[in-house]
Amino acid sequence: MIKIPLDVPYDKKEDYLLNYRLATYENRGMFVLAGDQRIEHLNKDFYGKDISRDDATPEHLFKIADQTVGIVLATQLGIIAGFAGGYRTVNFLVKLNSKTNLVKDKDPRSELLNTVSDVVAFQQATGLKIIGVGYTIYLGSEYEPKMLKTASEIIRQAHTSGLVVVLWIYPRGKAIKNPREVGLLAGACAVGGSLGADFIKIEFPEKNKDTEKFLQQALPTAGRCKIISAGGEAIKPKKYLKKIAKQIELGAFGVACGRNLHQKSLSNAVQFAKTIKAIVIEKKSLKDAIST
Numbered sequence: 001m002i003k004i005p006l007d008v009p010y011d012k013k014e015d016y017l018l019n020y021r022l023a024t025y026e027n028r029g030m031f032v033l034a035g036d037q038r039i040e041h042l043n044k045d046f047y048g049k050d051i052s053r054d055d056a057t058p059e060h061l062f063k064i065a066d067q068t069v070g071i072v073l074a075t076q077l078g079i080i081a082g083f084a085g086g087y088r089t090v091n092f093l094v095k096l097n098s099k100t101n102l103v104k105d106k107d108p109r110s111e112l113l114n115t116v117s118d119v120v121a122f123q124q125a126t127g128l129k130i131i132g133v134g135y136t137i138y139l140g141s142e143y144e145p146k147m148l149k150t151a152s153e154i155i156r157q158a159h160t161s162g163l164v165v166v167l168w169i170y171p172r173g174k175a176i177k178n179p180r181e182v183g184l185l186a187g188a189c190a191v192g193g194s195l196g197a198d199f200i201k202i203e204f205p206e207k208n209k210d211t212e213k214f215l216q217q218a219l220p221t222a223g224r225c226k227i228i229s230a231g232g233e234a235i236k237p238k239k240y241l242k243k244i245a246k247q248i249e250l251g252a253f254g255v256a257c258g259r260n261l262h263q264k265s266l267s268n269a270v271q272f273a274k275t276i277k278a279i280v281i282e283k284k285s286l287k288d289a290i291s292t
Helices: 010-024 059-066 078-084 116-126 144-159 182-195 209-221 237-249 266-279 286-290
Strands: 029-032 072-074 091-095 130-139 164-171 199-201 226-230 254-257
Touching: 010 091, 010 130, 010 144, 010 164, 029 059, 029 199, 029 226, 029 266, 059 072, 059 078, 059 209, 059 266, 078 091, 116 130, 116 144, 116 209, 130 144, 130 182, 144 164, 144 182, 164 182, 164 226, 182 199, 182 209, 209 226, 209 237, 237 254, 237 266, 254 266, 266 286
Parallel strands: 029 072, 029 254, 072 091, 091 130, 130 164, 164 199, 199 226, 226 254
Antiparallel strands: none
């Protein structure tokens, strides 16, 4: 059962329910294609050794999403405006803030590129299936208070418009000694839940054995907010599938997959996406998912 937050107005409840269902394949799980790295990591994730030439153009993301029913493509509004006209069946999540990795601040911050109002106006003008917005918080940064306030305002505005919200929450900065510490990551999930986010995208502990400890703490403290794992750097396909299968088994609601998916050729990426979907949405075992 989908619980509608009380900050969603009565006349927007149907919109919120529709967007939530689209984002989660009828509340079965969430599979996000993370396509925001062209700003975050410049071009190194899209061109180079072991990266398919298909990945050189942003349209590759749209082609993958178009052939994977139920996936959510998360990227910046500018890319969506440039390519989405030919991909109107795709569910889009607009990433509201981004930064490059060029400035080596000890305490990172990421400013808004667009507002919720921008997104709503764009959706109304285009009729695209924009189901929600995303925003990154660097927890522990000296700029944390501003980011928390901005996130709170985004959630209120998005819910008022019937949109869902995914918070990227990453502990970063000179105050953070171990950004993958179990208790810290669980606390980050508590922050997301306290702000009223619908979903939290977060890096899980580096060691697989710590994932269970993390989720045991994080799932109850996050409240109604669902937890999805960040994909991270590309690793061997079977190792990645094994990792996410364990995360789903232990209670994670979904995954956000970027480099492990889009760096493949279109045909391989689509097949890999179907395998991930079988694990995340259809709850198949790793063995059965691979044979899908």
